[in-house]
Amino acid sequence: MSQTQYKQLASYVPGEWMQGSPVEILQGTVFLDPLNERAVFRLKMCNISGKILHSVHLHIGCYDETGEPTPGNSVVYFAFQDMNVSSGSVFGEDQLIALPDVRVRKVVVFFKKALIENDVFHFTEMTTRKVPELKPLSDWKQDWLAELKLRTPENAVFPTTYVPQIFPDQTWACTCGKMNELAEAKCERCARDRREQLELVNPSFLQRSYEARQAEALEQRQLLAVQEKREKRNFRIVITVTFVALGLFVLYESYFKDQWRYEKAEKQYEAGSYEEAKEAFLALGKFRDSSERVKQAEYGMANADLERKDFKKAEIRFGALGNYKDSAELLKATIYGWAQGLQDSGKPYDAMNMFNRIIDYKDSKKLRREARYQYVLDLREAGKFLNALDELRELGAYKDSRDLIKDSKYEYAKDLVKQGHYTSALGLLNEIDGDYASKAALLLECRYRIALSFRSTRAEVIQARDEFIKLGKYKDSARQAERMEEALIWHGKWYRVRYREFIGKRVTHNKTYGPLGTDPLGKGVIIDYFDRKLTSKSTIATLEYTFELSGNKLIADSYGSKERYVLSGNKLIYKTSGYEETFVREDLLDKVKP
Secondary structure, eight states: OOTTTOEEEEEEOOSEEETTOSEEEEEEEEEEETTTTEEEEEEEEEEOSSSOEEEEEEEEEEEOTTSOBOSSOOEEEEEEOSOOBOTTOEEOTTOEEEOSOTTOOEEEEEEEEEEETTEEEEOOSOOEEEOOOOOBGGGSOHHHHHHHHHHSOOOSSSOOOBOOEEETTTEEEOTTSOEEETTOSBOTTTOOBHHHHHHHSOHHHHHHHHHHHHHHHHHHHHHHHHHHHHHHHHHHHHHHHHSHHHHHHHHHHHHHHHHHHHHHHHHHHHTTOHHHHHHHHHHTTTSTTHHHHHHHHHHHHHHHHHHTTOHHHHHHHHHHHTTSTTHHHHHHHHHHHHHHHHHHTTOHHHHHHHHHHTTTSTTHHHHHHHHHHHHHHHHHHTTOHHHHHHHHHHHOSOTTHHHHHHHHHHHHHHHHHHHTOHHHHHHHHHHOOSOOTTHHHHHHHHHHHHHHHOOSSHHHHHHHHHHHHHHTTSTTHHHHHHHHHHHHHHOEEEEEEEEEEEETTEEEEEEEBGGGSSBOOOOEEEEETTTTEEEEEOSSOEEEEEEEEETTEEEEEETTEEEEEEEETTEEEEEOSSEEEEEEEGGGTTTOOO
């Protein structure tokens, strides 16, 4: 798109997100096309369905800068079709959508349906949530951001931008900015792992990692400084050698001085003053085995740290020593002791991660399991039952973990019921064996609430009616079953199969449509029994009315006047003084003759 031709007017960033949506809007932009004197809209979207996306159909509401709908038809219908978008891929930026008025400055996008592989997905009755305020990583210390860049691979399409968070409503925000349900272990947009993010994109972890790296760098600088001193001293010795007579004396004197310093450093080492001994041996350079004695002093310092249970320093020192003596084994012992201390001080999560670093050392695997078990108990006590379930799945068969899984599922199902997620709660409750005080009541409530939500299609209404019948005397299920029976009489799409005009009693025009007539089906009405809305559709316009039911009559409010539709058998008849229309419900077209 040429930047010289188009001028940006407004940006569109959704303030809400839909749970379970296979498609996500990343951003949109309204442009002015001055050559054609029109406003156009460009959308950037992402396929997060996990499958191949072939098409997306949507409505775009158009408004001026004050939020008022633009004059005329303020809603644009657009379809992205004939696509093969893989999951996780971005699309839509290469298409411009013409808007109905050059004064459009604000838009709202509503998804209607999508074709995903061979399945049609309808965006109806989806839970919409506000996107909470996310914390930008740009506010963090530069040292942390630099450490994070070293620790995590960058994603060019969805960069690391925000602090990952878990919210009380069982959702979590990925570092790429995508909101996800807590049940999803990986981000639906960028596929980053939730647990990995929370561990790595963490100030405490990054600070520890930064300090360890700085300590290592400092030690390297010290070694380089000693080496530089040694090189300068060697240079002085070369100068001295050129003066043969004086050189012999100086060399003799230097040797005895270094020997005296060496013996002093040995005494410091034997007295346990390892840090002073290390500095003294470093200053001696290559004199005798001073380089080896530097490592011995460092080894002594590391062991002293371990004895004092200063595990953080001991880990750094043993790590720097590498394979010197048994340093590698003592490094494991350090981490092992550190993990035990964390476990004893009531920090099972940190202990679990420590044991994981030395999983094959001693009984670390067993102790890590116990730490995970204690972490599960902490999560349950904090009411974080979904997190507890994640850890229990990793734990496997251990102690009373099977009972804890059932109890956690039950408690999480109770939370889901409180939050209105009845379908998920029902699935969990059906997985649970055993007697729980309110399980039966929760199952009934979930079935009741799910049945109440079934109203989009006639098939759903039938399903709801059957469920209410099965629920029997629970709450007002009997009345709801009757309501669904009445809904099945009216709810759905009705096609016009006959149109007649007359003067007095004389018919002047008579036309039939559909499989029983001479012309194809065209005009029809859609009756939404539950929202009491009647939508009249034709090739010219789409009109929407509210209505009331009175016996076999549907009375629609048409801008103050009343339009009556009468149900006669399986036919719906609309009659005025000059014409009459007969409609038949879509599921009865092959059974009813006009």
